[in-house]
Amino acid sequence: MCGIFGYIGKDDPLKTCILGLEQLEYRGYDSTGIAGLVDGQIAVCKEVGKLSKLKEKLTLERLEIAIGHTRWATHGKVTPVNAHPHQDFQDSIALVHNGIIENYDALKDEMQKQGVRFQTETDTEVLTNLISKFYEGDLVAAVQKALSHVKGHFAFALLHKAHPGEIVVAARECPLSIGVDDERTESIISSDPNAFLGKKLNILFLRGDEIAKVERGKVSVFDKNLNPIAKKTERLDAGSGAPSKEGFEHFMLKEIHEQPSTIQKAYLGRFEDGLVQFESLSHDFRSASQVCFIGCGTSAHAGAIGALFLEDLAGIPSHYEIASEARYRLLPQNTLVVAISQSGETADTISAVREMKSRGFKVLGICNVKNSTLTRETDGCIFLKAGTEVSVCSTKAFTSQITVLYLFALYFSGKGNIDELKKIPAQIEKVLEQEPRIQHIAKKYSRYDNFFFMGRRYMFPTCMEAALKLKEISYVNANGYAAGELKHGPIALIDSNFPVIAFCANHQTEEKIVSNLQEVKARGAPILALAPEHLKGISKIADDVIWLPETTDPLSPFASTVAGQLFAYFVAKERGCDIDQPRNLAKSVTVE
Ligand code: F6R
Numbered sequence: 186m187c188g189i190f191g192y193i194g195k196d197d198p199l200k201t202c203i204l205g206l207e208q209l210e211y212r213g214y215d216s217t218g219i220a221g222l223v224d225g226q227i228a229v230c231k232e233v234g235k236l237s238k239l240k241e242k243l244t245l246e247r248l249e250i251a252i253g254h255t256r257w258a259t260h261g262k263v264t265p266v267n268a269h270p271h272q273d274f275q276d277s278i279a280l281v282h283n284g285i286i287e288n289y290d291a292l293k294d295e296m297q298k299q300g301v302r303f304q305t306e307t308d309t310e311v312l313t314n315l316i317s318k319f320y321e322g323d324l325v326a327a328v329q330k331a332l333s334h335v336k337g338h339f340a341f342a343l344l345h346k347a348h349p350g351e352i353v354v355a356a357r358e359c360p361l362s363i364g365v366d367d368e369r370t371e372s373i374i375s376s377d378p379n380a381f382l383g384k385k386l387n388i389l390f391l392r393g394d395e396i397a398k399v400e401r402g403k404v405s406v407f408d409k410n411l412n413p414i415a416k417k418t419e420r421l422d423a424g425s426g427a428p429s430k431e432g433f434e435h436f437m438l439k440e441i442h443e444q445p446s447t448i449q450k451a452y453l454g455r456f457e458d459g460l461v462q463f464e465s466l467s468h469d470f471r472s473a474s475q476v477c478f479i480g481c482g483t484s485a486h487a488g489a490i491g492a493l494f495l496e497d498l499a500g501i502p503s504h505y506e507i508a509s510e511a512r513y514r515l516l517p518q519n520t521l522v523v524a525i526s527q528s529g530e531t532a533d534t535i536s537a538v539r540e541m542k543s544r545g546f547k548v549l550g551i552c553n554v555k556n557s558t559l560t561r562e563t564d565g566c567i568f569l570k571a572g573t574e575v576s577v578c579s580t581k582a583f584t585s586q587i588t589v590l591y592l593f594a595l596y597f598s599g600k601g602n603i604d605e606l607k608k609i610p611a612q613i614e615k616v617l618e619q620e621p622r623i624q625h626i627a628k629k630y631s632r633y634d635n636f637f638f639m640g641r642r643y644m645f646p647t648c649m650e651a652a653l654k655l656k657e658i659s660y661v662n663a664n665g666y667a668a669g670e671l672k673h674g675p676i677a678l679i680d681s682n683f684p685v686i687a688f689c690a691n692h693q694t695e696e697k698i699v700s701n702l703q704e705v706k707a708r709g710a711p712i713l714a715l716a717p718e719h720l721k722g723i724s725k726i727a728d729d730v731i732w733l734p735e736t737t738d739p740l741s742p743f744a745s746t747v748a749g750q751l752f753a754y755f756v757a758k759e760r761g762c763d764i765d766q767p768r769n770l771a772k773s774v775t776v777e
Pocket of ligand 1: 480481482483484485525526527528529530531534577578579580653654657772773774
């Protein structure tokens with residue numbers, strides 16, 4: 186995945202590049218690096234770890250142009266030598282890359298036979314040397330020749346010491362945007378159009394092996410045969426700059442606390458005169474006879490809840506598929522595909538969308554980030570309006586997703602009301618008020634390394650989501666199971682060192698989950714139950730209970746989710762984990 190940034194213009198390229206990388210760090214933080222030109226020579230500085238490490242140890246002072254990179258490792262360990270930018274064996278090119286060169290091994294073998302020596306384990310170094318091999322004075326032509334030999338998906342930016350005023354960029358499937366100001370005094374390259382430092386720019390997006398020569402205030406774009414092409418530019422809303430923790434210790438905690446308001450933002454103005462209206466939809470998607478939700482991780486869990494909403498509230502057969510698997514499945518004709526993604530950049534989701542569209546299915550996006558790839562590639566998009574989610578661990582985006590999905594089910598059904606939904610923000614406040622108690626309980630459970638999370642119906646995807654939160658930020662083994670499934674194998678793992686977190690808020694299946702709890706209690710599991718206030722008897726079975734406000738079954742995921750988020754947060758805190766940027770992860774996963 187990774188983030189790439191580049192700058193030529195009136196401002197200090199080095200400082201601008203650092204600011205750009207700050208905004209792209211969500212795409213990976215295994216290592217960071219910057220390269221630029223100084224007096225006709227390439228200068229590079231790179232460090233393992235977050236951007237703050239690079240800033241501490243920065244050896245660069247002045248650059249004439251700059252490219253930068255923030256890495257989520259794919260090929261090669263997290264080491265200084267594998268960090269980007271990479272250089273060719275002649276030290277004339279520096280290159281930053283997002284994506285994967287699938288045939289890098291074969292290309293490397295071939296070049297090694299021709300005498301090229303490689304320093305790293307990366308596919309990027311292979312790409313850099315390939316371009317160097319084809320270079321005969323024209324950088325764009327060298328890139329074009331190299332692209333015809335490369336398999337995979339990528340976006341990259343490079344500079345050459347003999348071309349002091351240009352950065353050459355190219356993209357296949359991975360996002361790359363270039364912005365130029367009205368006065369033509371600067372050009373910025375970024376993996377994310379929202380990382381243009383709040384500047385008002387005319388922005389274009391590269392696709393399908395397009396190559397661009399980027400100069401100060403000027404961009405020339407070529408297709409894969411080197412024919413010049415006129416690209417349409419867009420004027421995007423300038424982002425509002427870096428978000429703040431607003432006094433909370435972590436972005437995750439701040440974002441958990443934002444939920445009463447972000448949920449409101451997701452439904453306000455969208456239910457008028459008894460009908461749901463999504464302001465951004467020009468197409469009517471309701472002629473579909475079934476719906477397939479796709480997404481990854483947390484967004485897939487939202488899709489699982491969305492499928493239940495569609496069936497229960499609108500009577501439309503629905504299911505969800507994990508996006509990386511969805512593209513291989515057969516779907517009945519007249520299926521509407523709903524792609525859910527907070528970032529709108531998740532490669533697995535985008536690839537599935539492209540596949541579904543190529544098969545003729547209509548695809549609706551549900552997304553938080555404006556101008557992201559998903560929003561440009563779907564037949565329509567509903568926005569979450571949750572504001573920037575900074576913490577890698579997704580919280581407020583999930584509850585906004587299920588709010589939008591609830592409305593979406595009402596939109597399909599053409600009837601219903603949102604009276605119960607409107608009570609949810611206040612109910613979440615009630616859960617947030619229990620924070621000290623949840624912290625106390627989390628402290629007690631933080632010594633365990635294995636957990637089962639279990640639930641039925643609406644609580645099944647809800648418990649999978651809660652288990653995901655715990656494992657990603659606390660590094661403990663937590664698995665979400667349909668409670669009825671435990672006895673078909675997993676229960677063999679249960680002992681007094683294996684707590685069960687039981688999500689009991691689905692009324693329809695309440696009696697069954699109580700029986701399942703008896704089964705795990707009989708085998709010695711410590712039990713934490715998340716239960717609605719009326720289920721008083723649960724305290725005789727569970728060791729600890731987090732009490733939740735009463736609501737309907739479809740709306741039960743909200744309060745349970747927030748309690749699960751707080752539980753995961755405080756377990757991670759107790760275990761001393763890096764909560765906002767957990768190891769091995771990135772906010773936006775742009776490789777398949
Ligand atoms: C978990 C988490 C991930 C993302 C997943 C999809 O807390 O954040 O599981 O939900 O990578 O990301 P988006 O929604 O951006 O497509």
